[in-house]
Amino acid sequence: MDMLMFTLDKNTAKPLYEQLYIGIKDAIIDKQIEVGTKLPSKKKLADFLNISQTTIEIAYSQLMAEGYVGSKPRIGFFVEEIDELPFIEKEPLNMPIETAKNNTYQFDFHPGKIDTDSFPFSIWRKYAKNLYDQSSKELLQIGDPQGEFVLRAEISNYLYQSRGITCKPEQIVIGSGTEQLLPMILRLLGDDSKFALENPGYSAIPRIQLENRALPIPVDDDGLMVDELEKTNANIVYITPSHQFPTGAVLSATRRTQLLNWAAKGEDRYIIEDDYDSEFRYKGKPIPALQGMDQNNKVIYLSTFTKSLMPSLRVAYFVLPLPLLAKYKQLFNFYSATVPRFDQHLLTDFMRDGYFSKHLNRMRKIYRKKHEKLTEVFETYYPLVSITGDKAGMHILISIPLSKGEDELKEIAEKNKIAIYPVSDYLLSPIEWKFPTFLLGFGGIPLDQIEEGVHQLMKCWGISKSTSKAR
CATH class of the missing domain: 3.90.1150.10 (Aspartate Aminotransferase, domain 1)
Structure with missing residues (x-):
């Protein structure tokens, strides 16, 4: 074939190999170079264009990687046949592109916001500075799929001290928020499960997977009406017993016992207990977690550091009943933890040295x-x-x-x-x-x-x- 006629501009920031690669690729796409055509040897083209053979080799390698040319040993490079992409002519977009609304409120009564002025930045910064060091290079590798064991051990100890929950670190799974963990729980419990939800209740649940199979159970001043739950064919119930969201009702002692008895009557029945803001109670004693009362391994405990520390930390966790552990490991043995290891160890150090408890008491x-x-x-x-x-x-x-x-x-x-x-x-x-x-x-x-x-x-x-x- 005739020598490739490309004009290379040596005075621009774009590398010569990239200019050559684009020129040959465009020529192949536009059919200026026919299928089967042998490209010039690297030496000939380098001499012709007055550039190095290395530049030619890089351009040819990129063309090969993308399938525009093929190589035959000791013969050379040949243009490959490529499928044509259909071209659909579109009307020009004259409308302005919408940007997200950034409303500035003088007062925002959002229930998920925290007091940012009271966060212990100096202490948090000290632990972060100590952690991001050569001595922590192991944290660059992928960690345990369930989350760092040291963090799970701290959470296990905290739950025992604050919520009356006895569990092993092996039962805890850490993830980047409730929305990320819930699909794992739903899959663990099976696609044929029938779910009951509080009404009104936590709004993210229906949007995850349950829009067409969620059974609404009414709530009154004593929390979820278990009598109504017992009338359904549900085998899973999602509940916020310590502080019902959004009504604020507390599940009464009678209904707690009634709910645990309901779960014990069926092998496939489970309670998902969301304990999202149990740390903050202003009247009476703290309400014990359902999981701490459960004698039949029927409660999956779910909580987060969103309210107790910060929403942006994106650390939540669930505690599995021991009988579900084997199934969890079978289903999710290929998963990776969704919370960065550095963040997990930062939180671990903060909890281990007592600063989390001090922060909670202050808040x-x-x-x-x-x-x-x-x-x-x-x-x-x-x-x-x-x-x-x-x-x-x-x-x-x-x-x-x-x-x-x-x-x-x-x-x-x-x-x-x-x-x-x-x-x-x-x-x-x-x-x-x-x-x-x-x-x-x-x-x-x-x-x-x-x-x-x-x-x-x-x-x-x-x-x-x-x-x-x-x-």
């Missing part, structure tokens, strides 16, 4: 003050505004007898730079609430701004303390 005091301030301010609007779910956690529920609906009230609040979250966002199936009801999280709002935030919310809804008292 309990801070959130207790915020909780007291929030309820104290709302008491000035009583009886118009009623409060429920105020014994634990980092949010309360308020109900307001207004003629406007939740969506309209939410929109009014947003126009006044206040973020508010309707309880209807957490419904699995419709429930007729007597009055518009909202979740008010207080974790992310500074203590000295809570009173102003509540007053501004009430004001934009047309509610005043004097109006409240008159009614």
Whole structure:
């Protein structure tokens, strides 16, 4: 064939081999070089273009790797036949590309926000600095699929001390959030399982895998109505017994026993206990975990460091009953841990030296003050505004007898730079609430701004303390 006629620009930042590779590739695609054509030898082309043979070799190697040319030993390089991609002419996109809304609220009552001003950055930074060192080079390798054993041992000890749970590190599986761990639990329990969920309840559950096979079970002041669960053919129930989300109800002692007895009656029955914010309780003694009461290996315990430390850490875990361990290892022996090993060891060191307990104790005091301030301010609007779910956690529920609906009230609040979250966002199936009801999280709002935030919310809804008292 004739010598390849390419113009190479030696004055640009693009490497010569890349220019040559692109030129030959485009020529092959455009049929300027026919299939079966022998390319010039590296020596001839190098002499012709006045470049090194190494440059030619790199370009030819890339063309071979992508299938544009083939090589025959001691003969040379030949153009291969490639399939043509169909070309579909598209209308030009004249519309502007939407970007995510970045609403700036003066007050954000999101139930998942934490108090960032109180995080022990200096201590956390010290442990991180010590960890990112040559001595930790082993952490660059893939670790245990269930998570680092040292972290699981710390979690096991913490659960025994704080939640009355007796478990071995081998029973614990660590993952990057509840949403990542739940599909593993669902697969472990089998595709033919029938799931029951609290209604209202944790909204991420239906979106994961259960949209078409979740059975809603109503909740009242004593938590999940186990009598209603017993009427269904469900064999798995997902529950937040220590602080029901979002109502704040605590599963009563009678229903705890009733629920554990329900699970014990079937070999395939299990309870998934989500203990998402059990660390923060403001009235009475801490509620013991269901798992600690279970005598029949029927409770899968699930929790996270989202509220106790930070949402962005992305560390959650579940504790498997011993009978499920063998099946777990069989199904997930090829998995890799989804939490970076450095993060796991950082958290381990933080827990081992007692800083996690100190941080929790401090945050309990801070959130207790915020909780007291929030309820104290709302008491000035009583009886118009009623409060429920105020014994634990980092949010309360308020109900307001207004003629406007939740969506309209939410929109009014947003126009006044206040973020508010309707309880209807957490419904699995419709429930007729007597009055518009909202979740008010207080974790992310500074203590000295809570009173102003509540007053501004009430004001934009047309509610005043004097109006409240008159009614």
